[in-house]
Amino acid sequence: xxxxxxxxxxxxxxxxxxxxxxxxxxxxxxxxxxxxxxxxxxxxxxxxxxxxxxxxxxxxxxxxxxxxxxxxxxxxxxxxxxxxxxxxxxxxxxxxxxxxxxxxxxxxxxxxxxxxxxxxxxxxxxxxxxxxxxxxxxxxxxxxxxxxxxxxxxxxxxxxxxxxxxxxxxxxxxxxxxxxxxxxxxxxxxxxxxxxxxxxxxxxxxxxxxxxxxxxxxxxxxxxxxxxxxxxxxxxxxxxxxxxxxxxxxxxxxxxxxxxxxxxxxxxxxxxxxxxxxxxxxxxxxxxxxxxxxxxxxxxxxxxxxxxxxxxxxxxxxxxxxxxxxxxxxxxxxxxxxxxxxxxxxxxxxxxxxxxxxxxxxxxxxxxxxxxxxxxxxxxxxxxxxxxxxxxxxxxxxxxxxxxxxxxxxxxxxxxxxxxxxxxxxxxxxxxxxxxxxxxxxxxxxxxxxxxxxxxxxxxxxxxxxxxxxxxxxxxxxxxxxxxxxxxxxxxxxxxxxxxxxxxxxxxxxxxxxxxxxxxxxxxxxxxxxxxxxxxxxxxxxxxxxxxx
Amino acid sequence: xxxxxxxxxxxxxxxxxxxxxxxxxxxxxxxxxxxxxxxxxxxxxxxxxxxxxxxxxxxxxxxxxxxxxxxxxxxxxxxxxxxxxxxxxxxxxxxxxxxxxxxxxxxxxxxxxxxxxxxxxxxxxxxxxxxxxxxxxxxxxxxxxxxxxxxxxxxx
Numbered sequence: 001x002x003x004x005x006x007x008x009x010x011x012x013x014x015x016x017x018x019x020x021x022x023x024x025x026x027x028x029x030x031x032x033x034x035x036x037x038x039x040x041x042x043x044x045x046x047x048x049x050x051x052x053x054x055x056x057x058x059x060x061x062x063x064x065x066x067x068x069x070x071x072x073x074x075x076x077x078x079x080x081x082x083x084x085x086x087x088x089x090x091x092x093x094x095x096x097x098x099x100x101x102x103x104x105x106x107x108x109x110x111x112x113x114x115x116x117x118x119x120x121x122x123x124x125x126x127x128x129x130x131x132x133x134x135x136x137x138x139x140x141x142x143x144x145x146x147x148x149x150x151x152x153x154x155x156x157x158x159x160x161x162x163x164x165x166x167x168x169x170x171x172x173x174x175x176x177x178x179x180x181x182x183x184x185x186x187x188x189x190x191x192x193x194x195x196x197x198x199x200x201x202x203x204x205x206x207x208x209x210x211x212x213x214x215x216x217x218x219x220x221x222x223x224x225x226x227x228x229x230x231x232x233x234x235x236x237x238x239x240x241x242x243x244x245x246x247x248x249x250x251x252x253x254x255x256x257x258x259x260x261x262x263x264x265x266x267x268x269x270x271x272x273x274x275x276x277x278x279x280x281x282x283x284x285x286x287x288x289x290x291x292x293x294x295x296x297x298x299x300x301x302x303x304x305x306x307x308x309x310x311x312x313x314x315x316x317x318x319x320x321x322x323x324x325x326x327x328x329x330x331x332x333x334x335x336x337x338x339x340x341x342x343x344x345x346x347x348x349x350x351x352x353x354x355x356x357x358x359x360x361x362x363x364x365x366x367x368x369x370x371x372x373x374x375x376x377x378x379x380x381x382x383x384x385x386x387x388x389x390x391x392x393x394x395x396x397x398x399x400x401x402x403x404x405x406x407x408x409x410x411x412x413x414x415x416x417x418x419x420x421x422x423x424x425x426x427x428x429x430x431x432x433x434x435x436x437x438x439x440x441x442x443x444x445x446x447x448x449x450x451x452x453x454x455x456x457x458x459x460x461x462x463x464x465x466x467x468x469x470x471x472x473x474x475x476x477x478x479x480x481x482x483x484x485x486x487x488x489x490x491x492x493x494x495x496x497x498x499x500x501x502x503x504x505x506x507x508x509x510x511x512x513x514x515x516x517x518x519x520x521x522x523x524x525x526x527x528x529x530x531x532x533x534x535x536x537x538x539x540x541x542x543x544x545x546x547x548x549x
Numbered sequence: 550x551x552x553x554x555x556x557x558x559x560x561x562x563x564x565x566x567x568x569x570x571x572x573x574x575x576x577x578x579x580x581x582x583x584x585x586x587x588x589x590x591x592x593x594x595x596x597x598x599x600x601x602x603x604x605x606x607x608x609x610x611x612x613x614x615x616x617x618x619x620x621x622x623x624x625x626x627x628x629x630x631x632x633x634x635x636x637x638x639x640x641x642x643x644x645x646x647x648x649x650x651x652x653x654x655x656x657x658x659x660x661x662x663x664x665x666x667x668x669x670x671x672x673x674x675x676x677x678x679x680x681x682x683x684x685x686x687x688x689x690x691x692x693x694x695x696x697x698x699x700x701x702x703x704x705x
Contacts, residue, residue: 052692122689128649128666129691211650211665253550275585276661278668282584286575293567300563304556359574360583363661367652367687436656438687444695449683451656506550540591540667546649548624548691 009087013398019075030063031473038466053442061123077176084170085160099149106141120549130545133202150180189220208542219270227266233386242497247313250305252499253507258298265294268527334411338389342382349377370433395483402490414475425465432458594666623647625693652688
């Protein structure tokens with residue numbers, strides 16, 4: 001049955017597009033900073049005009065880890081909510097714009113202090129290194145702005161539910177709300193350390209800072225943050241890709257269950273980033289390692305659902321044999337190909353994550369460049385390639401244009417360039433990390449130590465990969481600018497898949513927010529109460545601020 | 550909720566693997582004592598130079614083939630920075646920072662710790678292979694971070 005093309009309201013489209021433009025601008029600048037880093041690390045290149053490696057590193061981390069992701073996700077989710085539950089009310093849309101401007105002003109503020117060299121404290125803050133107060137205030141504005149946008153989405157969702165009592169909400173709206181709840185709960189930690197510890201301390205209102213407490217609050221946010229990045233990619237995989245290939249979603253209620261499990265198990269796990277730190281007892285570290293491993297379950301569910309969707313589509317097209325369905329997939333369609341390559345990279349990426357989070361194995365790889373390699377597979381390949389794949393229909397849908405065959409071909413090339421570049425860069429990071437090369441460090445041979453000399457060939461390979469990736473960034477920017485301003489006018493679909501089976505009762509039970517948020521809070525209290533009381537009660541004298549860059 | 554038969558098999562296998570992993574990790578942590586370095590000792594970071602054992606940093610013999618190595622870390626150096634250790638010695642390394650957060654890593658071994666102001670961190674290891682080892686800082690600590698290094702010589 002032919003259905004009318006469901007469009008995102010034009011005013012909502014503007015809001016979503018504004019977010020996407022900031023995101024891709026961040027990609028351009030942050031990607032360039034990344035290129036410079038790999039060149040410096042090769043030992044063959046020095047930054048001109050006394051620019052510090054660590055300024056570039058902070059720029060890269062903040063722009064790509066925080067700005068690109070948060071803006072893309074919020075823009076994408078506004079579009080998804082508007083597409084599936086109807087145009088936003090004027091109030092919700094205004095809330096979205098307020099959030100957008102708060103985040104943009106905050107980003108500009110932080111960027112100013114980073115680029116003027118007043119905040120080379122990297123993306124993870126590193127108290128007692130003390131940045132200019134403006135850096136922390138800017139970041140606080142980014143977080144607060146994202147909350148405001150989240151409230152806009154919650155209000156819209158609540159209104160839909162009120163008008164459709166007893167009905168299951170559209171999957172994309174449910175998933176957007178789950179992701180914003182996760183974000184809201186986890187950013188409380190980083191907001192607490194920034195507002196109550198770092199801002200008063202950098203302004204000189206307080207003299208000293210409790211370093212371990214600030215790190216613990218940071219990592220309480222720092223790990224769920226990666227799920228905040230990943231879940232929108234999963235939204236595309238579950239709810240969009242089946243439609244793109246022409247099939248159906250494997251199971252609506254299992255997709256919802258996977259998201260609820262991510263919400264429950266992604267937050268009380270921050271200690272697995274702090275396994276080698278003093279001041280936290282090994283028992284509590286182990287508790288959080290166990291909780292960390294629980295997120296593997298919804299990841300396994302997602303892997304099954306995706307391949308089940310692919311196989312059932314292929315078989316419906318007459319594929320035979322064990323892997324015949326593989327050939328039936330639309331390999332020439334960049335909307336499918338880019339996210340699919342992202343999924344493949346998630347297999348080694350997830351395996352590396354299990355290694356990092358292990359109680360003792362962490363000792364081998366902690367703070368080595370292996371970890372950098374790991375998250376360049378997860379975030380910078382799986383998530384980013386999925387975001388690119390989503391842009392290929394989202395941007396033309398929002399701008400009222402169509403992607404041409406030539407652009408589709410360029411997008412396929414872009415995906416291949418990205419995969420090759422990342423294989424070089426991330427692969428050599430993994431190997432060098434196993435040999436002990438540290439992360440977050442400029443080029444050094446440590447006085448020609450034999451170990452450091454072993455790393456150099458890998459560091460040159462990283463620069464080769466980084467250069468290929470930068471070509472990939474130029475290609476994606478060409479595509480995005482084309483889709484936004486130059487592609488032919490026309491109608492592009494915002495694909496949303498149907499479930500293979502009709503909605504089940506279970507799906508409705510999964511919208512019992514009081515229950516799930518209550519459980520999240522309970523898990524967080526179990527995982528954090530005792531250690532945090534201990535960190536505060538047995539605190540050493542606090543630290544003054546240092547500016548060592 | 551309807552769960553497909555193959556998915557049930559997949560999940561039972563996956564969750565079964567998880568249980569095995571976590572049991573291995575748990576047994577080696579709590580029965581075999583292979584815990585990550587998690588020392589709970591605190592210290593005033595501004596009085597490190599006058600607090601034992603860091604007032605006299607260096608290698609201390611504690612028994613037959615047993616040593617304690619006390620190292621003070623500050624931007625951008627390790628004190629002491631040239632250490633000789635007899636082969637096969639069991640060494641407990643204690644480190645603390647006088648200023649910001651640092652890392653303490655010996656590439657090619659499993660020695661890897663975070664060094665935070667206000668805390669002592671500690672780890673016991675045995676150097677079985679003679680040769681020269683590098684100590685480096687693997688946690689960002691400022692402009693000279695990548696220049697921080699020290700040497701350990703393991704001698705017969």
